[in-house]
């Protein structure tokens with residue numbers, strides 16, 4: 579089977595694959611009610627919040643758009659922290675809906691400096707929301723969500739967190755850190771197929787929602803919450819993805835959330851060590867390197883596409899290339915969700931072998947370690 583090491587969609591555990599065989603049920607019947615109640619309660623625990631968690635059919639981008647149309651009015655000012663392709667996307671969505679977007683550019687590969695966020699908030703009064711990509715999947719950087727949420731609060735702005743590649747993998751304490759909105763999709767660390775957008779909302783977000791005037795229908799949080807509180811849904815849900823999610827959340831809670839975070843931290847360290855052992859330059863600032871995706875610079879003389887194609891065709895290992903302005907310059911290895919060291923070891927051995935096949939001089943130590951396995 580293909581060793582899938584992209585940062586989402588991620589491999590599915592056996593329990594999730596089995597759950598996806600379950601037959602359809604009436605989505606407004608009693609079994610569905612139980613399913614939604616279990617999911618909402620588990621997701622609240624896993625976001626570390628007492629607030630509401632809404633589930634929509636959709637992807638991460640849908641969740642980002644939902645947060646904009648539900649919490650703002652045209653002309654509202656937001657601060658978008660842009661340090662990669664997904665930060666850019668969030669800013670673009672806000673602009674598409676007529677918000678007054680102040681951008682805080684961050685060098686790709688580096689984390690946003692909370693002091694710079696504070697300074698930007700002071701320089702641009704009236705910011706109603708800060709848009710932050712917790713884990714920038716395009717650069718392999720994890721931002722300091724807790725410190726940036728504190729800065730947003732000091733300026734009475736909401737903190738909207740794109741947690742698409744962090745929720746369920748990296749520490750995220752929604753209530754304790756004062757994060758108002760947490761957005762994710764099922765296909766990453768939640769170990770599920772694509773299909774559902776997960777949106778957790780705190781009280782301040784609901785207050786903003788009550789004032790927000792942008793048009794919305796499908797994504798309307800009030801409709802979704804009213805239906806959810808009645809044990810129902812306002813549109814037909816992606817039932818198979820939700821069966822999968824129930825199984826995945828049970829697995830995550832059986833492992834223990836903190837254990838899951840620790841596993842990701844250990845795997846992040848492992849992958850960075852192995853990548854550096856191949857003589858590659860890690861792309862992300864080591865102080866903020868992500869534990870869900872590792873990025874490395876494509877070495878001189880190697881063409882990124884040729885490397886990725888060869889790795890797939892010869893070794894059946896799939897990793898990702900760079901996005902946006904990093905296309906052709908970096909490779910990205912996903913290690914989030916249902917992931918353990920042996921699959922990563924095999925993928926990294928193959929990466930070393932593929933680099934060697936293309937004429938790159940793999941350090942002798944790395945070759946011996948791979949051969950000994």
Ligand code: PLP
Nearest residue numbers: 637638639664715740742743763
């Ligand atoms: N935000 C981040 C950080 C992501 O990694 C992704 C997808 O990789 C998205 C948003 C977009 O999510 P989707 O592709 O599910 O719409």
